[in-house]
Amino acid sequence: MTTFAGRLRLGVNIDHVATVRNARGGAYPCPLRAAQVAQEAGADGITAHLREDRRHISDADIDGLMQVLTVPLNFEMAATPEMQAIALRHKPHAVCIVPEKREERTTEGGLDVARDENRLAHFIAPLREAGSRVSIFIAADRPQVEAAHRIGAQVIELHTGAYCDLHAEGRLEERDDELARLRDMARFAHDLGLEVHAGHGLTYETVQPVAAFPEVMELNIGHFLIGEAIFRGLGPAIAEMRRMMDEART
Numbered sequence: 001m002t003t004f005a006g007r008l009r010l011g012v013n014i015d016h017v018a019t020v021r022n023a024r025g026g027a028y029p030c031p032l033r034a035a036q037v038a039q040e041a042g043a044d045g046i047t048a049h050l051r052e053d054r055r056h057i058s059d060a061d062i063d064g065l066m067q068v069l070t071v072p073l074n075f076e077m078a079a080t081p082e083m084q085a086i087a088l089r090h091k092p093h094a095v096c097i098v099p100e101k102r103e104e105r106t107t108e109g110g111l112d113v114a115r116d117e118n119r120l121a122h123f124i125a126p127l128r129e130a131g132s133r134v135s136i137f138i139a140a141d142r143p144q145v146e147a148a149h150r151i152g153a154q155v156i157e158l159h160t161g162a163y164c165d166l167h168a169e170g171r172l173e174e175r176d177d178e179l180a181r182l183r184d185m186a187r188f189a190h191d192l193g194l195e196v197h198a199g200h201g202l203t204y205e206t207v208q209p210v211a212a213f214p215e216v217m218e219l220n221i222g223h224f225l226i227g228e229a230i231f232r233g234l235g236p237a238i239a240e241m242r243r244m245m246d247e248a249r250t
């Protein structure tokens with residue numbers, strides 16, 4: 001039987017507060033302060049991606065988040081020994097394994113779990129044993145969902161970047177096709193027993209159709225909210241996203 005538990009959670013990604021800070025190399029704006037504001041504005045969790053090149057979030061940011069957060073940390077990382085050691089030291093609530101390329105501007109696609117199944121199964125086992133929920137960031141692609149399930153992940157996060165890009169480019173038929181793929185894979189993953197999250201590139205214009213999928217338990221949203229904070233402040237920007245998510249779910 002299909003069951004859907006709890007309200008849709010909002011994870012606020014604070015990476016790009018660190019991007020602005022790092023543009024000048026100083027201490028502000030402070031990602032920890034952003035996390036605290038996000039918590040107060042209704043974020044159910046904080047997401048931070050410690051990239052191998054440390055272009056935004058730093059090791060010290062992760063240390064600080066582990067100390068100050070009162071909501072769960074979703075620690076995004078590449079499947080490398082260095083990142084595994086950091087995750088095992090901190091034991092965050094959740095670890096989301098993402099693909100990473102030095103030359104990319106942002107996370108361009110989902111992880112190819114199907115191609116790297118054996119290695120990834122061994123890679124995530126100790127993270128699960130340490131108590132972190134393991135999530136895999138993938139495209140809306142059935143073989144990838146099946147492979148994520150086989151390796152023992154508890155969660156998948158569906159990459160919504162393609163859907164959002166197609167919307168921004170006005171390619172509306174293709175956008176709707178991608179949205180249909182996201183909906184089908186959310187359903188399929190849920191029926192396999194995986195918890196389903198989604199995120200990347202979501203905005204006020206694109207969030208509601210994804211928030212309306214009953215199988216989706218969490219959305220992770222960052223870049224747009226940090227940009228919107230310039231105009232209305234971080235707390236109000238998050239509160240409006242929260243309101244739109246709730247509206248889509250009713």
Ligand SMILES: CC(=O)[C@@H](O)[C@H](O)COP(=O)(O)O
Nearest residue numbers: 015049076098105106107200
């Ligand atoms: C994995 C993911 O979607 C987010 O971490 C997003 O990538 C934000 O970080 P970047 O902008 O560095 O890709």
Ligand SMILES: NCC(=O)COP(=O)(O)O
Nearest residue numbers: 013199200201220222223
């Ligand atoms: N995993 C997606 C995420 O954390 C937020 O992505 P974005 O909203 O910064 O593109």
